[in-house]
Amino acid sequence: MTDSKLKTPEQTKIAGLSDEKLFEIMELFFFAYRDFTSDPDEILMNYSFGRAHHRVLHFVSRNPGLRISQLLDILKITKQSLGRVLRQLIEEGFIVQKEGETDRRQRLLFLTDSGSELARRLAEPQLRRIAAALKYKGTGDAAFAREFLYSLVDQQEHAKVKAIVRK
Amino acid sequence: MTDSKLKTPEQTKIAGLSDEKLFEIMELFFFAYRDFTSDPDEILMNYSFGRAHHRVLHFVSRNPGLRISQLLDILKITKQSLGRVLRQLIEEGFIVQKEGETDRRQRLLFLTDSGSELARRLAEPQLRRIAAALKYKGTGDAAFAREFLYSLVDQQEHAKVKAIVRK
DNA sequence: AAAATATGTCAACAATACTGACTTATTTTC
DNA sequence: GAAAATAAGTCAGTATTGTTGACATATTTT
Numbered sequence: 525m526t527d528s529k530l531k532t533p534e535q536t537k538i539a540g541l542s543d544e545k546l547f548e549i550m551e552l553f554f555f556a557y558r559d560f561t562s563d564p565d566e567i568l569m570n571y572s573f574g575r576a577h578h579r580v581l582h583f584v585s586r587n588p589g590l591r592i593s594q595l596l597d598i599l600k601i602t603k604q605s606l607g608r609v610l611r612q613l614i615e616e617g618f619i620v621q622k623e624g625e626t627d628r629r630q631r632l633l634f635l636t637d638s639g640s641e642l643a644r645r646l647a648e649p650q651l652r653r654i655a656a657a658l659k660y661k662g663t664g665d666a667a668f669a670r671e672f673l674y675s676l677v678d679q680q681e682h683a684k685v686k687a688i689v690r691k
Numbered sequence: 692m693t694d695s696k697l698k699t700p701e702q703t704k705i706a707g708l709s710d711e712k713l714f715e716i717m718e719l720f721f722f723a724y725r726d727f728t729s730d731p732d733e734i735l736m737n738y739s740f741g742r743a744h745h746r747v748l749h750f751v752s753r754n755p756g757l758r759i760s761q762l763l764d765i766l767k768i769t770k771q772s773l774g775r776v777l778r779q780l781i782e783e784g785f786i787v788q789k790e791g792e793t794d795r796r797q798r799l800l801f802l803t804d805s806g807s808e809l810a811r812r813l814a815e816p817q818l819r820r821i822a823a824a825l826k827y828k829g830t831g832d833a834a835f836a837r838e839f840l841y842s843l844v845d846q847q848e849h850a851k852v853k854a855i856v857r858k
Numbered sequence: 859a860a861a862a863t864a865t866g867t868c869a870a871c872a873a874t875a876c877t878g879a880c881t882t883a884t885t886t887t888c
Numbered sequence: 889g890a891a892a893a894t895a896a897g898t899c900a901g902t903a904t905t906g907t908t909g910a911c912a913t914a915t916t917t918t
Contacts, residue, residue, distance in 0.1 A: 595829030605874065655713055656842060658716075670716055673833075759864070794864080795916085797865085
């Protein structure tokens with residue numbers, strides 16, 4: 525009943541890797557994400573914020589002066605979805621908007637001091653978790669992790685993601 | 692304004708890794724998850740299912756005879772949240788429940804044929820993506836990816852996760 | 859027999875996403 | 889300079905997935 529076209533007496537292989545190994549990594553990706561997000565989630569509860577607020581704070585923190593349209597493209601959500609969380613972050617003094625200098629239609633996003641502080645607090649446990657995960661490995665392993673994750677991103681997004689990630 | 696206690700003229704390091712490298716990996720984790728989930732999401736739309744249904748299908752597929760309580764512990768959601776999606780999956784013929792043989796209070800979960808087929812279809816693009824991400828690397832890199840992701844999981848969950856992931 | 863366990867269910871609520879429609883201000887194009 | 893395109897904001901309605909709290913049923917353990 526659980527058999528499928530994927531199975532053979534031995535094991536199907538994609539790109540020389542057994543299904544079994546691939547499944548393990550797939551599942552670990554789920555568990556890693558589940559726990560990776562749990563620390564910031566707890567902090568966010570104190571502010572009645574959620575993950576959506578975290579994402580906005582993070583990307584504005586890393587890219588001061590980010591435009592709304594860029595943020596939408598990073599998050600892959602609609603303007604209306606972003607609108608709500610952004611309004612809250614602005615109303616509660618974590619983010620400010622400035623008119624674009626060359627294009628006055630733009631509303632460039634910046635963190636306030638308390639926004640910066642919250643972004644830092646949210647990042648800290650995640651940075652620690654990543655550092656701990658790489659601690660046992662030799663040099664070059666950070667590079668491997670980076671390349672591995674990068675390869676999971678859509679091909680057509682590579683250039684954009686690289687531009688955002690690399691500083 | 693964007694300065695914080697984390698910064699020094701050079702760069703703060705956690706466990707010998709620069710903040711910058713850690714930030715990159717943190718962000719890539721977000722982008723990887725964003726795109727990793729996008730392929731199954733499209734398939735699920737045809738069934739009016741969401742990610743919650745996918746998770747249930749996946750873990751039942753990998754663990755036939757899974758108990759409700761185990762699934763709740765894997766997903767870290769409430770009984771009520773699971774209840775809704777599980778009911779739909781049962782009503783629409785993707786999952787069946789069988790009474791536990793040793794403990795008749797238990798409702799063991801199994802996939803039907805169409806459940807198996809859907810689970811396979813959902814897994815396929817993700818397996819391919821993982822395989823492609825590891826294709827360029829030498830032997831042992833699958834092991835590295837596995838250890839890296841595993842290290843991101845909560846310490847106290849390690850034993851349980853290992854039991855679920857390793858077959 | 860009483861207590862604990864495994865599961866199911868009702869109701870209300872919250873966060874985050876969506877579609878569709880429309881507005882305002884500004885810049886670009888013809 | 890008028891028309892079209894772009895950047896952003898907003899209103900209204902809906903769906904998914906999560907939450908709490910309360911309570912019911914069947915079964916097993918103490």
